[in-house]
Amino acid sequence: MSGTVLVTVPLLNETLEPPPRGRVRALKRHLIQSLRDLRAAKRPDRLIQKAAPEPVGFTAAVLGAGCATCQGHCCKGGGDHAFIDERTMARTRRDNPDLDARAVIGLYLARLAPRSYKSSCLFHGSDGCTLGRALRAELCNAYYCNGLQDFLKLSEMPERVQIIATRKGIERRSTVMSRPDAHQ
Numbered sequence: 482m483s484g485t486v487l488v489t490v491p492l493l494n495e496t497l498e499p500p501p502r503g504r505v506r507a508l509k510r511h512l513i514q515s516l517r518d519l520r521a522a523k524r525p526d527r528l529i530q531k532a533a534p535e536p537v538g539f540t541a542a543v544l545g546a547g548c549a550t551c552q553g554h555c556c557k558g559g560g561d562h563a564f565i566d567e568r569t570m571a572r573t574r575r576d577n578p579d580l581d582a583r584a585v586i587g588l589y590l591a592r593l594a595p596r597s598y599k600s601s602c603l604f605h606g607s608d609g610c611t612l613g614r615a616l617r618a619e620l621c622n623a624y625y626c627n628g629l630q631d632f633l634k635l636s637e638m639p640e641r642v643q644i645i646a647t648r649k650g651i652e653r654r655s656t657v658m659s660r661p662d663a664h665q
């Protein structure tokens with residue numbers, strides 16, 4: 482596909498702040514409850530969700546640029562829970578068999594963004610998510626907003642892509658990205 486394809490995503494236009502103590506306490510309570518829910522499960526291993534495939538190559542570059550230009554509008558939904566639940570904890574405990582419950586909570590709290598976007602997830606820092614795929618809820622790893630989904634559904638990979646992030650009359654554009662094998 483020749484020409485430049487425009488991918489439109491939302492835009493977060495927020496300031497950063499240190500994590501408010503009350504919100505950190507709420508997150509900690511949520512993590513404790515998620516571990517309790519896991520303990521109550523009859524077959525914890527069955528709670529582990531199939532991992533979403535990690536994008537690679539030019540696709541990964543476009544998706545990464547999309548989220549970077551948008552600055553993480555969807556992460557506002559992460560609130561004081563980051564979408565973490567017993568299914569996330571089942572995977573984390575499987576991956577960290579030597580850690581007890583207190584250490585698992587410590588693992589998460591150590592990843593809090595030093596400064597996160599106001600009213601957004603506490604792991605939502607200036608450079609994106611501070612949690613990393615291994616500790617994140619599967620929902621976060623698998624989610625793409627409509628604009629990125631439309632890009633993923635294209636029948637042919639475009640030669641060039643530009644991201645347009647827009648909201649309430651404000652617009653931010655990425656540089657034009659070229660597919661590595663595209664003719665210049």
Ligand code: SF4
Pocket residue numbers: 490491547548549551552553554555556624625626627629
């Ligand atoms: S998935 Fe969409 S809304 Fe979420 S950060 Fe990426 S571009 Fe923004």
Ligand code: SF4
Pocket residue numbers: 553555556557558559563564602603604605606609610611612617618621
């Ligand atoms: S855990 Fe990361 S990806 Fe998920 S909502 Fe929070 S900042 Fe966004």
